[in-house]
Amino acid sequence: MSFYYHLSLLIHITTAMFWLGGMLFFVAVIIPISRKKMYEKFRSSLINQIGTRFSRMSWGAFGLLLITGITNLLTKGFSLSDLVTAQFWKSGYGSTLHTKLHFFILMLILSAVHDFYIGPKATELMEQQPGTSKTQKYRKTAGWLGRINLVLGFVIVFYAIKLSRG
Numbered sequence: 001m002s003f004y005y006h007l008s009l010l011i012h013i014t015t016a017m018f019w020l021g022g023m024l025f026f027v028a029v030i031i032p033i034s035r036k037k038m039y040e041k042f043r044s045s046l047i048n049q050i051g052t053r054f055s056r057m058s059w060g061a062f063g064l065l066l067i068t069g070i071t072n073l074l075t076k077g078f079s080l081s082d083l084v085t086a087q088f089w090k091s092g093y094g095s096t097l098h099t100k101l102h103f104f105i106l107m108l109i110l111s112a113v114h115d116f117y118i119g120p121k122a123t124e125l126m127e128q129q130p131g132t133s134k135t136q137k138y139r140k141t142a143g144w145l146g147r148i149n150l151v152l153g154f155v156i157v158f159y160a161i162k163l164s165r166g
Contacts, residue, residue: 005075009164012068016160019061020153022054027150044126051123055115062108073097093163100159107152114145 030050034043073083088094122138129135 002075005072008068008071008075012065012072015061015064015068016153016157019058019065020150020157022058023146023150023153026050026054027146044123044130047126048120048123051115051119055119058111059115062111065104096159096162100156100163103152103156103159107149107156110145110149110152114142114149118142118145 030047033039034046039046074080078088082088089098118138119142122135122142125132125135125138
């Protein structure tokens with residue numbers, strides 16, 4: 001394998017670790033601490049600011065994952081013309097990559113719904129109508145979308161391991 005493949009793979013794995021680790025940190029540390037009474041008055045603002053910052057960084061990470069994913073394929077010995085053949089996608093490697101990409105696309109869609117609609121709406125309602133059933137509905141939906149995306153992240157890592165280890 002070439003130096004460029006290993007460099008691209010390092011960036012790819014580090015970027016995935018950042019995204020997945022950030023989600024775990026958000027769920028395991030930030031959310032539980034934000035629920036303490038002392039943070040009640042500015043909880044929605046805190047979650048909004050942290051979530052917005054992480055969202056921006058995540059979308060950058062998604063772009064980097066896409067670029068390094070393609071680079072990984074090309075530096076591993078595949079060509080762009082390989083990627084348009086049925087033979088590639090029917091192979092064990094191609095089939096695993098196909099599954100990984102489908103989970104990645106699903107994660108992107110759910111991230112977009114969470115980051116650009118449900119999350120901001122939940123924050124807006126928490127600030128304007130705290131305690132209403134509508135607010136609770138959006139908060140729970142945002143939470144579930146985040147949890148589903150976290151699970152999808154682990155599924156994607158599973159398929160990434162299959163690609164690299166067979």
